[in-house]
Amino acid sequence: MTSRVIFPHKVLPYLLLVPQIAITLVFFYWPASQALRQSTLREDPFGLVTTFVGLGNFRQVLSDPDYIGSVQTTIIFSAATALIPMAIALVLAVMADKVIKGRGFYRTLMIWPYAVAPAIAGMLWLFLFNPTIGTFAYMLRRAGYDWDPLLNGNQAMLMIIMAAAWKQISYNFLFFVAGLQAIPKSLLEAAAVDGAREVKRFWTIVFPLLAPTSFFLLVVNTVYAFFDTFGIIHAVTSGGPGKATETLVYKVYNDGFVNLMLGSSAAQSVILMGIVIALTAIQFRYVERKVHYA
């Protein structure tokens, strides 16, 4: 049986909720409703002529081969940006867990990149790898490697994945360290006594017990890859070359603010809104229950 706390006051709880609701109304419901309205309209950039087109914008977006291409780009980019930092952060966290001297120092250093803004992270990598000004680009070309992310789509993709993943390692590291600390030492010791070696202990005990943390990070990383990497893409490739690094979010910006097709851009953001809602639902349903925050 669950026990419930009963508040005697009838109005107070609602009053306490008002600020939160007001903020949500102003910063989510109002703009979201504007996006919904705009997605059914077609108008010129200045808003001088407006026509109602119903679901026309959605039909046009979903039948646009460029949009389908952008979906594929997003999947590749998001999968890599979600999984690479997890793998690296897990290795680092396991290693950091073993360090005894200067533990806090290592951990602090590992967490720092998280404080770097996406656009700055993008610029850092751009300065290193841009073919016209980058130091590493110069060295790569000197070494005879044909490094040209301005024209080679795969290299451009690699560059933004590196920048986006690098920034996310810290966050993943933090959660894995916490997850590792939550694993009872007695389990590991018992396994050691039974003769399980380190590698075996990791795969049979540590890794499964980290599963809830991993799943949580997968969802968070995916949301990050979808929505928070705009700054990196904008600074490094602007969606190019061709459309090789144009993710769904970047396309919303590009179609709305560069190509001035507001209706199409709004329809795309409504589709994205659906994706976020789905992701959030998954997170609440399956993850919140299982993750133990240490």
Next chain:
Amino acid sequence: MTLRGFIPGFVTALALSVSAPALAATEISWWHAMTGANNDVVETLAKEFNASQSEYKVVPVFKGTYPETLNAGIAAFRAKQPPHIMQVFDAGTGVMMGAQGAIKPVADVLTEAGATFDKSQYLPGIVAYYSKPDGTMLSFPYNSSSSILYYNKDAFQKAGLDVNAPPKTWKEVFEAARKIKQSGAAPCGLTSTWLTWIQLETFSAWNNVPYGTKENGLAGLDVELKINAPIFVNHFQAIADLAKDGVFRYGGRTSEAKNLFLSGECAIMTESSGGLGDVLKSGLNFGTGQLPYDSTAQGAPQNTIPGGASLWVFAGHKPDEYKGVAAFFKFLSQTDIQSRLHQVSGYLPVTLAAYDATKKSGFYEKNPGRETPILQMMGKAPTENSKGVRLVNLPQVRDIENEEFEKMLAGQQTAQQALDNAVKRGNAAIKQAIGQ
């Protein structure tokens, strides 16, 4: 999705904060996209104008890059808080012209303020580009430029080329670039900024071939692109072949390639005359020449089209404020101001008087090559292929062209495929933009 609703509110707040100071003088806001030395010029002009009279006060506000400034202006108009004057780049001209109710033609602003507006005082090539088909001047040409050839004299010397005779045709340029690469005089022979503006829009005017139907959009909105004609295909296939051999290097969609020239990596570059300042500052031993033309084109070279930006006036302000705008434009048209702007910045003078004054002062003798961009534009009376390119969504069409070029230069498609795709996708985008 939150951005959409947020921007107009934000812009309103900004606009309010800008127009807040309580002064007796009528304020005229001027949104612009000038950075560095060119930003100083804007500030100086406003200061000088404000000091020259007490009735009006021009307040310049930097709004970011060219596209960002255009978007800020559009968002401000939608929030009913537009600035008085906004600087719009060449490619945004069609966007502004498509917004008949949002803008007030500069010709009207000037005549309503009682100023005698004489179009013949202005450089014809520039005025034609910023005018309606019936000849009404819509925007004030503030900074106009034209693309020219820059070359590295040291590399030319090393490769055994004539340092004082830059190549005149594209064929000669390509040969020189190959020679430079093969002789090891420089790691890369040729590069170009703004492939869309220089190698397509200006290329078509300079060689007198159509970029699109309807006089490239000056005579009507429903334009069909003609950029997959053989002359364009041959030109771009030659560039693609050079890129494959490492003779041509791509820098980016706008002016990034300038760095490749400044670092000495590429020995020849086509770039805007407005980029002269940076090249001078680099201390490179360089020369300039006329923009190359295609020797197979009949009657080439024709004339080049202006790039750069112009000043637009938004509709819906008070008559008194328009008088201030007119006074400011009259101030900008003064001969000494125009000749100074031209000589300091590398942009073209807007009035013929300023051009004559600069000529008489002996400036061109002391600074060879500085007259080239003007001569290119004024050399011949423009034909229907060479008045300029005007599309309601030129920024978008340029993006499409850039995407196809990038795939071509990466070796994924031929020039024919790239240009065919650009025409197909560009035409579809134009149709959608004009609501067909």
